Amino acid sequence: MSKRTRKAAPAQGAARPTVTVCRGCCCGSPKVPGLDHAAQLRALRQALGSTATVRVTDCLDACERANVVVVQPCAEGRRSGGRPVWLGLVNDPDATADIAAWVEDGGPGIADPPAVLDLYAFRPSRRVQAELHDT
Template sequence: MSRRKAPAQAAPRCTVTVCRGCCCGTAKVPGTDHAAQIAVLKAELGAVAQVRAVNCLDACEQANVIVVQPSSPGRAAGGRPVWLGLVNDPDATGDIVAWVRSGGPGLAEPPDILDLYEFGPSRRVRRAVEG
């Protein structure tokens, strides 16, 4: 029997992963209503995406971090997970909501403003979250 890990299966809908660990979602990022941010994401996206909070994505210098993973159709169309950092403004959260509601990675172009938030995590961190 093989001990190799089975490849991860893409979700039928987008997954929005919200960091709420070491720095994200804490007083270390002042002036942000962290509870409201995740409440908005869950309320606005609950019907079209899975929204989940995780302990730490190990990209603390980018707090607050949100990763938008494509749906199965989005991945089939070439979409890949998009890492967004410094998401500390309600307008940025709203832009993420609009993009995911339109289809997310692979199916809809993100609002141009989200280019300012996109970053690439280390390969180790990316494998742990996306794998």
């Protein structure tokens, strides 16, 4: 048997969806004017407190799309084919409410997102995706 340290087996997935809100160098800053960033985060936490884990992270390296929100599926959603959905330019309360409603309905792999969220969806580089999913 090797003496190298082995990584623990990956978790089988969270019991509930995870909503990651970027609050790095551009997201959540005055660089995105006209948005109450604290209110946005508070709205997500209030709406999803019993439904999803809402966490804040440092820069997701998609600054040109500030504010960035990533919705990760729950374990059941992942088993059903759901994958993390990256949303950019989430800069108004209606978009925040649409995200919350979708996650309340189950999120990726469980419920289809409101069609308007297609306008916010983007695919970041593989490197950026890997960094988020390794945390």
